[in-house]
Amino acid sequence: MLKNISSVSKRFENFKNKEVYDIELYKKTVEEINNINYKNASDTELREISENLKNKVKEGIPLDEVLIQAFTLVKEVAGRVVGMTPYDVQKMAAIALHQGKVVEMQTGEGKTLSAVMPAYLNALSGKGVHILTFNDYLAERDFRWMGPIYKFLGLSCGFVKENMNLEERRKAYLKDITYVTARESGFDYLRDFLCTEVKDLVHRPFNYAILDEADSILIDEARIPLVIAGNVSEEGFNYDHLIEIVRSLKPNVDYEIDQHHHNVVLTEKGLIKIEKVSGCGNLYASENLQLLTRLNCVLHAEILLKKEIDYIVRKGKIEIIDEFTGRVADKRHWPDSLHEAVEAKEGLVSETKGRIMGSIALQYFLKLYPKLAGMTGTAISVMNELDRMYQLKVVLIPTNKPCIRKDYPDKIFTCKEIKEKTLILEIKNINATGQPILIGTSSVEESERIATTLNTEGIKCNVLNAKNDWEEAKIIAEAGKYGAVTVSTNMAGRGIDIKLGGEKELDRKKVVTKGGLYVIGTSRHESSRIDNQLRGRAGRQGDPGESKFFISLEDDLIKKYEIDKMIPQEYYTQKQSESLDNTMINRKINSGQRIVEGYNSDIRKQLWEYSYVIEEQRRIIHQKRHEILVDREPLSLLSNKCPVLYDRYLDLVGKDVLYKVEKQITLFHINKCWAEYLEYVSYIREGIHLVVIGKENPLHRFQSITIEAFNDMLDNIEKDIIETFIKANVTKDGVDIEKEKLKGPSSTWTYLISDSPNQFSRLPFIVKGVLFSLRSISNGIVRKVQETINVVIQK
Numbered sequence: 001m002l003k004n005i006s007s008v009s010k011r012f013e014n015f016k017n018k019e020v021y022d023i024e025l026y027k028k029t030v031e032e033i034n035n036i037n038y039k040n041a042s043d044t045e046l047r048e049i050s051e052n053l054k055n056k057v058k059e060g061i062p063l064d065e066v067l068i069q070a071f072t073l074v075k076e077v078a079g080r081v082v083g084m085t086p087y088d089v090q091k092m093a094a095i096a097l098h099q100g101k102v103v104e105m106q107t108g109e110g111k112t113l114s115a116v117m118p119a120y121l122n123a124l125s126g127k128g129v130h131i132l133t134f135n136d137y138l139a140e141r142d143f144r145w146m147g148p149i150y151k152f153l154g155l156s157c158g159f160v161k162e163n164m165n166l167e168e169r170r171k172a173y174l175k176d177i178t179y180v181t182a183r184e185s186g187f188d189y190l191r192d193f194l195c196t197e198v199k200d201l202v203h204r205p206f207n208y209a210i211l212d213e214a215d216s217i218l219i220d221e222a223r224i225p226l227v228i229a230g231n232v233s234e235e236g237f238n239y240d241h242l243i244e245i246v247r248s249l250k251p252n253v254d255y256e257i258d259q260h261h262h263n264v265v266l267t268e269k270g271l272i273k274i275e276k277v278s279g280c281g282n283l284y285a286s287e288n289l290q291l292l293t294r295l296n297c298v299l300h301a302e303i304l305l306k307k308e309i310d311y312i313v314r315k316g317k318i319e320i321i322d323e324f325t326g327r328v329a330d331k332r333h334w335p336d337s338l339h340e341a342v343e344a345k346e347g348l349v350s351e352t353k354g355r356i357m358g359s360i361a362l363q364y365f366l367k368l369y370p371k372l373a374g375m376t377g378t379a380i381s382v383m384n385e386l387d388r389m390y391q392l393k394v395v396l397i398p399t400n401k402p403c404i405r406k407d408y409p410d411k412i413f414t415c416k417e418i419k420e421k422t423l424i425l426e427i428k429n430i431n432a433t434g435q436p437i438l439i440g441t442s443s444v445e446e447s448e449r450i451a452t453t454l455n456t457e458g459i460k461c462n463v464l465n466a467k468n469d470w471e472e473a474k475i476i477a478e479a480g481k482y483g484a485v486t487v488s489t490n491m492a493g494r495g496i497d498i499k500l501g502g503e504k505e506l507d508r509k510k511v512v513t514k515g516g517l518y519v520i521g522t523s524r525h526e527s528s529r530i531d532n533q534l535r536g537r538a539g540r541q542g543d544p545g546e547s548k549f550f551i552s553l554e555d556d557l558i559k560k561y562e563i564d565k566m567i568p569q570e571y572y573t574q575k576q577s578e579s580l581d582n583t584m585i586n587r588k589i590n591s592g593q594r595i596v597e598g599y600n601s602d603i604r605k606q607l608w609e610y611s612y613v614i615e616e617q618r619r620i621i622h623q624k625r626h627e628i629l630v631d632r633e634p635l636s637l638l639s640n641k642c643p644v645l646y647d648r649y650l651d652l653v654g655k656d657v658l659y660k661v662e663k664q665i666t667l668f669h670i671n672k673c674w675a676e677y678l679e680y681v682s683y684i685r686e687g688i689h690l691v692v693i694g695k696e697n698p699l700h701r702f703q704s705i706t707i708e709a710f711n712d713m714l715d716n717i718e719k720d721i722i723e724t725f726i727k728a729n730v731t732k733d734g735v736d737i738e739k740e741k742l743k744g745p746s747s748t749w750t751y752l753i754s755d756s757p758n759q760f761s762r763l764p765f766i767v768k769g770v771l772f773s774l775r776s777i778s779n780g781i782v783r784k785v786q787e788t789i790n791v792v793i794q795k
């Protein structure tokens with residue numbers, strides 16, 4: 001078996017980074033595991049060994065000392081219970097996962113089973129292990145698939161999914177091993193922040209988490225805040241008038257679009273027009289700030305956000321399409337007024353009104369786990385970022401069998417039209433042979449266009465673009481059937497195995513002789529990891545497979561980032577029917593993609609800098625509230641600040657009731673003031689970019705404002721607690737929560753905030769593109785903006 005480990009893939013040989021590729025130590029441990037044999041042990045004996053291990057760990061023996069025995073147990077039990085004995089490469093991954101590293105394992109190498117070994121080992125302490133899956137479907141699937149192994153070994157296992165109630169969640173988190181998405185676990189953390197009684201908490205203290213598809217969560221989704229909101233009874237704003245105004249504006253006359261930064265800016269002409277039609281006077285005057293923000297949102301909604309590309313409308317709701325997966329991003333909202341503006345654009349009734357009660361970026365949520373490990377098929381290209389942001393080291397695990405997939409050079413065309421014609425022809429030709437094809441497209445709209453063309457050409461295909469997880473799993477699982485053609489958005493089906501010959505592998509031999517699964521990419525993505533994930537759908541576990549990308553110099557990526565300007569004119573001035581098989585062009589496209597990746601990494605860094613202070617403050621406030629909730633923090637504010645009243649109540653209602661009252665009032669005001677603070681911060685965040693015109697650094701200004709505001713908030717909490725106490729009527733029954741208005745929102749809901757295109761674009765626009773802003777914003781606008789700068793930041 002160890003022989004396989006040295007059969008490294010070509011890719012593996014290319015890298016020389018010692019830490020990432022040094023697997024010698026792992027090999028030694030794997031050998032030790034393989035030297036122990038539990039084959040002859042009965043089921044009962046195996047359970048006794050497991051029980052022994054549990055006791056040893058509870059007595060304080062370090063996990064590292066029982067690792068070999070624990071992994072050997074899992075090896076034996078997995079073979080007996082689920083019919084899979086971990087390969088040596090899986091054991092190596094398991095060791096690295098236990099050490100809190102991110103393992104890169106190719107698609108189909110068996111990450112699900114690899115995670116069982118460290119999960120079992122770390123759960124022996126009884127402190128709980130979370131396996132954070134990519135979606136709800138995989139949480140349940142992996143629980144059902146791997147759960148019997150833990151059960152056999154005397155450990156409990158559960159899973160959490162979106163529609164479960166609090167009791168079901170609490171039970172699942174009490175299990176030794178819990179399969180759950182990072183997002184659901186994060187939402188539960190936010191829900192706990194609103195609890196007023198210990199019995200309502202669903203989480204216990206975090207211990208260890210293994211994150212599946214780690215790059216997707218830690219890099220692509222890291223900046224997405226999870227939010228919990230509560231109901232408020234406010235009237236929604238009517239956007240009709242603003243929409244009418246924006247629709248009357250002329251492109252390049254009244255506004256300019258900056259595709260690169262995904263931004264739209266008013267010209268002076270446009271500004272004058274708007275001021276005239278709306279009758280608002282100086283749009284940039286302080287009293288018009290709210291109008292300005294809403295107008296910006298309508299501009300973005302109307303001009304930049306495109307139906308079928310950025311979002312779809314389903315059952316009367318806006319559903320955002322995730323740029324990385326191409327799937328509907330579950331429970332995702334745009335921030336602030338932008339979501340409402342898009343709803344208004346589509347003539348929908350807004351359902352997003354509510355006050356944000358708490359929020360946390362996934363990045364910070366995951367850092368709450370004292371020990372975190374990850375697995376993915378694509379980690380190497382982001383290993384520096386993983387180290388910098390999370391102090392997570394990457395380990396490349398060799399494939400169990402050599403990867404024999406053929407990755408063909410890109411086919412590059414001058415124009416989209418010819419690219420698509422050639423692509424359809426290629427699909428027709430391959431389909432005629434019976435070889436299954438998976439086509440990865442860049443948008444819902446493109447997937448539908450290609451599917452329609454294929455249908456008119458008489459080729460039946462399955463389309464997968466914005467369906468639910470269950471359908472997705474089924475369609476993807478069948479994508480390896482003989483003669484199957486599946487058109488999907490670029491990364492749909494991540495985590496789902498494509499077996500050759502269909503789910504039951506009935507026609508496996510036939511498909512193998514045809515060359516396995518053929519993956520076609522219709523364009524390059526901004527991130528090469530996404531392209532590699534798509535390629536990785538083929539050639540799993542040493543299967544044959546092929547992959548090819550079709551690119552045109554008119555593709556969005558090439559145009560948006562002006563990669564075409566790096567390519568000599570003569571290559572794209574004429575429409576050529578042949579592909580440009582030219583390595584120079586290929587290199588330019590690759591380097592363009594790398595520049596875009598670097599640019600996106602810079603944006604993530606900047607967003608991190610903006611959120612850092614707030615997240616630190618959140619940590620402080622959450623911790624303080626939790627300590628009060630679980631009675632670990634003594635309450636002394638009221639006895640110190642209102643001693644007379646306090647003593648009177650003490651005589652009247654007694655110590656216990658008074659303590660309970662103070663606790664209730666305190667918890668309520670922490671939540672209320674924190675929610676108000678978040679609202680204020682998001683308001684500041686919206687306008688802070690304007691300080692650049694006054695030659696200030698927006699980040700520094702933002703940080704100093706929020707530090708000061710946080711201190712004010714802490715004072716306000718105390719003030720509000722005292723005020724409520726003075727006004728409240730305290731009896732032997734405590735206080736009347738309803739009457740004293742101490743009740744939290746009657747209903748809450750959770751969602752994620754997508755990057756706001758305007759917030760997102762402003763950062764590079766400020767830091768790298770001051771020239772851009774000054775060029776595009778005329779002097780007249782600069783003057784007007786200057787008037788408002790102080791108002792924005794002083795309010």
Ligand SMILES: Nc1ncnc2c1ncn2[C@@H]1O[C@H](COP(=O)(O)OP(=O)(O)OP(=O)(O)O)[C@@H](O)[C@H]1O
Nearest residue numbers: 084085086087107108109110111112113495496497
């Ligand atoms: N040790 C093993 N012995 C036999 N089969 C295995 C073993 N490990 C994994 N497999 C099989 O390999 C396939 C892929 O497993 P799994 O879905 O865990 O891979 P993965 O690495 O998570 O893939 P993806 O990147 O698609 O998520 C499954 O069909 C599984 O049954």
